[in-house]
Amino acid sequence: MFRxxxxxxxxxxxxxxxxxxxxxxxxxxATAAELGPALTCLQRWTGGPVGSPxxxxxxxxxxxxxxxxxxxxxxxxxxxxxxxxVLWEGQSLAGVSDHLVDTKxxxxxxxxxxxxxxxxxxxxxxxxxxxIDGSEYFLAATLPSxxxxxxxxxxxxxxxxxxxxxxxxxxxxxxxxxxTLNFLAAHWTRLREQFGAKFTPNFERNTAxxxxxxxxxxxxxxxxxxxxxxxxxxxxxxxxxxEAALAGGQSYVEDTGVTVLLPVTTxxxxxxxxxxxxxxxxxxxPPRRTFRVSGARLVEVDxxxxxxxxxxxxxxxxxxxxxxxxxxxxxxxxxxxxxxxARLRPYxxxxxxxxxxxxxxxxxxxxxDEMGLGKTIQALxxxxxxxxxxxxxxxLKSGIQRGPxxxxxxxxxxxxxxxxxxxFVPELKVLVHHxxxxxxxxxxxxxxxxxxxxxxxxxxxxxxxxxxxxxxVIADEAQHLKNRRTENARTLRxxxxxxxxxxxxxxxxxxxxxLRSLFDFLMPGYxxxxxxxxxxxxxSWHDERLHAQTAPYILRxxxxxxxxxxxxxxxxxxxxxxxxxxxxxxxxxxxxxxxEFETLAADGASEARLRLATLTQLLRxxxxxxxxxxxxxxxxxxxxxxxxGKTGAEVGRVIPYAPPTEDGLPGPDSAKLEAFRELLEEAxxxxxxxxxxxxxxxxxxxxxxxxxxxxxxxxxxxGAMPARDRQREIDRFQGSAEVxxxxxxxxxxxxxxxxTGADTVVHFDPWWNPAVxxxxxxxxxxxxxxxxxxxxxxxxxxxxxxxILQLQDAKRSLLAGIFEASDEAAARLxxxxLRALLAP
Numbered sequence: 001m002f003r004x005x006x007x008x009x010x011x012x013x014x015x016x017x018x019x020x021x022x023x024x025x026x027x028x029x030a031t032a033a034e035l036g037p038a039l040t041c042l043q044r045w046t047g048g049p050v051g052s053p054x055x056x057x058x059x060x061x062x063x064x065x066x067x068x069x070x071x072x073x074x075x076x077x078x079x080x081x082x083x084x085x086v087l088w089e090g091q092s093l094a095g096v097s098d099h100l101v102d103t104k105x106x107x108x109x110x111x112x113x114x115x116x117x118x119x120x121x122x123x124x125x126x127x128x129x130x131x132i133d134g135s136e137y138f139l140a141a142t143l144p145s146x147x148x149x150x151x152x153x154x155x156x157x158x159x160x161x162x163x164x165x166x167x168x169x170x171x172x173x174x175x176x177x178x179x180t181l182n183f184l185a186a187h188w189t190r191l192r193e194q195f196g197a198k199f200t201p202n203f204e205r206n207t208a209x210x211x212x213x214x215x216x217x218x219x220x221x222x223x224x225x226x227x228x229x230x231x232x233x234x235x236x237x238x239x240x241x242x243e244a245a246l247a248g249g250q251s252y253v254e255d256t257g258v259t260v261l262l263p264v265t266t267x268x269x270x271x272x273x274x275x276x277x278x279x280x281x282x283x284x285x286p287p288r289r290t291f292r293v294s295g296a297r298l299v300e301v302d303x304x305x306x307x308x309x310x311x312x313x314x315x316x317x318x319x320x321x322x323x324x325x326x327x328x329x330x331x332x333x334x335x336x337x338x339x340x341x342a343r344l345r346p347y348x349x350x351x352x353x354x355x356x357x358x359x360x361x362x363x364x365x366x367x368x369d370e371m372g373l374g375k376t377i378q379a380l381x382x383x384x385x386x387x388x389x390x391x392x393x394x395x396l397k398s399g400i401q402r403g404p405x406x407x408x409x410x411x412x413x414x415x416x417x418x419x420x421x422x423x424f425v426p427e428l429k430v431l432v433h434h435x436x437x438x439x440x441x442x443x444x445x446x447x448x449x450x451x452x453x454x455x456x457x458x459x460x461x462x463x464x465x466x467x468x469x470x471x472x473v474i475a476d477e478a479q480h481l482k483n484r485r486t487e488n489a490r491t492l493r494x495x496x497x498x499x500x501x502x503x504x505x506x507x508x509x510x511x512x513x514x515l516r517s518l519f520d521f522l523m524p525g526y527x528x529x530x531x532x533x534x535x536x537x538x539x540s541w542h543d544e545r546l547h548a549q550t551a552p553y554i555l556r557x558x559x560x561x562x563x564x565x566x567x568x569x570x571x572x573x574x575x576x577x578x579x580x581x582x583x584x585x586x587x588x589x590x591x592x593x594x595x596e597f598e599t600l601a602a603d604g605a606s607e608a609r610l611r612l613a614t615l616t617q618l619l620r621x622x623x624x625x626x627x628x629x630x631x632x633x634x635x636x637x638x639x640x641x642x643x644x645g646k647t648g649a650e651v652g653r654v655i656p657y658a659p660p661t662e663d664g665l666p667g668p669d670s671a672k673l674e675a676f677r678e679l680l681e682e683a684x685x686x687x688x689x690x691x692x693x694x695x696x697x698x699x700x701x702x703x704x705x706x707x708x709x710x711x712x713x714x715x716x717x718x719g720a721m722p723a724r725d726r727q728r729e730i731d732r733f734q735g736s737a738e739v740x741x742x743x744x745x746x747x748x749x750x751x752x753x754x755x756t757g758a759d760t761v762v763h764f765d766p767w768w769n770p771a772v773x774x775x776x777x778x779x780x781x782x783x784x785x786x787x788x789x790x791x792x793x794x795x796x797x798x799x800x801x802x803x804i805l806q807l808q809d810a811k812r813s814l815l816a817g818i819f820e821a822s823d824e825a826a827a828r829l830x831x832x833x834l835r836a837l838l839a840p
Contacts, residue, residue, distance in 0.1 A: 001025060001306070006077065020149075042054065076093055140174075189263065212266075220315070226295075228291045274289060275541075298322035303548065325354075333352075336381045340380075340381055343424070351557070359386075382472070404471060405474070407474045408476065417476070425450075433452065459488065469498075474502075481518055572790065574794050576794055586624045618800060629670075684712070690760045693762070694763075700743045713741075730753060733758075773793075
């Protein structure tokens with residue numbers, strides 16, 4: 001166990017450059033290699049060995065450094081909410097990192113430079129701390145000296161709680177027993193740990209008889225799960241007395257001559273735990289309650305109890321199920337054949353062990369490693385371990401003695417799965433159920449260890465698949481399930497299997513509802529439905545529960561952490577300035593779209609019709625940014641007068657544009673095409689190989705003509721190509737360094753390709769979802785790549801493309817949210833969002 005507790009007033013403390021933290025860890029954490037850099041920092045700052053708990057006051061720079069050593073680890077907690085880790089947003093800690101650095105505003109085209117301020121003095125080293133005197137009847141607080149880092153916050157605290165300053169002795173007094181007891185219940189621990197307050201001997205004597213309530217948790221195994229009992233104990237006070245105090249907003253109980261404080265943080269954690277276990281954000285919270293908990297929720301309960309009831313001792317079966325999911329070092333290796341195990345990287349062995357552990361305990365999960373880290377081989381290694389496992393699967397309906405495993409993938413990846421199985425697990429008998437000659441009887445599956453099919457075939461043959469109980473079902477590219485109302489999702493949920501797993505690099509693309517859809521397939525009934533009328537805080541509460549409940553069953557590793565041999569990606573935006581004729585064409589279509597929208601709105605058109613008109617307008621404007629030939633110039637009235645565009649200083653790197661033809665209309669070229677020519681020339685001259693992505697196949701046709709004119713060899717791939725031709729183009733590009741360019745439609749090339757022969761990626765036009773672009777870039781940035789991969793985005797400045805780029809930034813935090821703990825807001829595009837993109 002290792003965790004860092006952060007103060008709730010972090011914004012104020014960071015502004016003063018004095019952040020008080022508490023670090024807790026056990027001996028195992030102190031020797032863990034992955035925590036070495038963090039412990040080294042702590043030892044450096046304290047000047048020697050460190051023990052637990054450790055209280056420190058850090059500068060912004062020091063806290064930033066500590067966070068960097070623990071990136072991605074769920075070890076940071078708010079001290080007033082120790083049951084839930086602070087969420088990660090990429091490399092940043094949500095609600096924390098933003099307060100540790102300053103960002104200087106700059107032009108959109110310029111690189112985003114992070115500027116870290118120099119640490120400011122934490123205050124006078126000889127400053128005196130807060131001093132507390134008094135008893136259970138009154139308090140007298142002597143504020144810290146003004147040079148002390150907690151002075152401002154201490155002053156605000158006593159004022160907020162009705163302390164009165166007596167100028168004669170410069171002490172702040174609280175003379176009311178009820179207020180005094182409530183204040184101590186709320187802030188006693190905080191005064192000691194966060195403020196570093198000194199309590200006088202007189203105060204210690206006068207308050208020695210006060211007791212603090214504590215929470216106990218008992219768990220007993222019963223059929224199909226566990227009974228968990230939570231109790232808030234207040235000395236010998238009755239449960240009725242405790243409940244009456246809580247109901248009356250009183251933070252102490254007096255019973256049988258004893259006064260017991262009910263610490264606010266303890267009550268909040270107790271309330272949070274009961275509501276989490278009940279699944280009801282507004283449930284009544286009695287002092288004692290028993291909950292029925294399924295085996296899938298044990299990790300969640302462990303996390304709740306860690307700070308609430310640290311002495312909680314669950315049954316041995318509980319510890320075996322949850323311990324390895326909380327600490328991957330405790331995972332037992334899977335019985336993978338030796339030849340395959342020798343090909344696995346260390347992190348892949350952990351991934352297989354994780355899948356195996358879930359398998360052994362009848363659970364499911366999402367293997368969500370960043371693209372290129374080998375999710376396919378990890379899944380195949382799991383399947384290779386199954387033949388030695390005793391079969392307990394009944395297939396009386398199908399007549400099959402032992403159910404095979406099933407892999408469901410996009411049609412374009414079925415052949416890839418077959419080849420990978422042939423390569424890594426040749427001992428498995430593989431049946432590809434796809435194409436026109438496939439059988440229609442379950443007996444065809446007899447003797448197969450692994451059946452591979454496509455989503456489309458699964459839907460068409462759902463009666464056949466429903467007649468078989470599979471040993472394991474693995475759904476690849478899980479974004480096909482994100483909408484639970486699709487035929488793919490509905491059919492997958494009807495499959496019978498002991499375990500279900502998902503493989504994906506982006507399990508969350510548009511909203512947290514996508515994740516709910518995935519778990520509807522993985523572990524039906526595990527996630528309680530959100531009440532239909534949930535809004536605001538209630539909806540946020542359910543979203544937080546979603547994070548807590550799904551996190552143990554999502555395993556995500558990034559290339560930077562587990563594959564240091566993979567060179568980093570370099571992403572660069574190439575800003576293109578529209579030349580006069582192209583800019584005039586753009587403005588004319590922009591005005592035309594506005595007129596059409598206003599006419600439709602005046603005629604009372606539905607929101608669906610308005611949305612369609614807006615999307616059509618966006619499409620046309622994006623096409624003009626790519627190349628004016630993608631729209632009908634004859635309808636545009638493009639002879640509008642030219643306007644002056646942004647200067648080079650405003651847009652950063654501006655690519656010159658070939659002049660228009662003599663009649664003033666756009667010529668056969670565009671600003672982006674010219675930018676592409678320059679990039680391509682430079683890349684080919686330096687022996688780089690280039691992947692070019694676009695959503696528009698019509699644009700790719702223009703680029704084909706361009707490359708043919710330059711007599712440059714190239715490969716081509718779009719969604720209309722048959723699987724055989726698709727594979728031929730892939731093999732040609734990978735097998736011949738003489739082909740420098742691969743033109744690929746964004747949808748066809750987003751998944752399932754391994755094109756490490758390329759080291760340069762050009763995104764000709766931006767797409768709404770940054771995850772789709774990231775997948776495309778990762779066709780080249782995969783394991784086996786030995787060169788730096790550079791990704792260029794061609795963006796027309798001052799157009800809808802620039803606004804799409806801003807929209808991508810907004811969505812990126814949501815995408816990171818499940819894996820690295822981000823915000824819970826949804827990212828669905830409303831009509832207002834779309835109209836904002838079109839604003840001049």
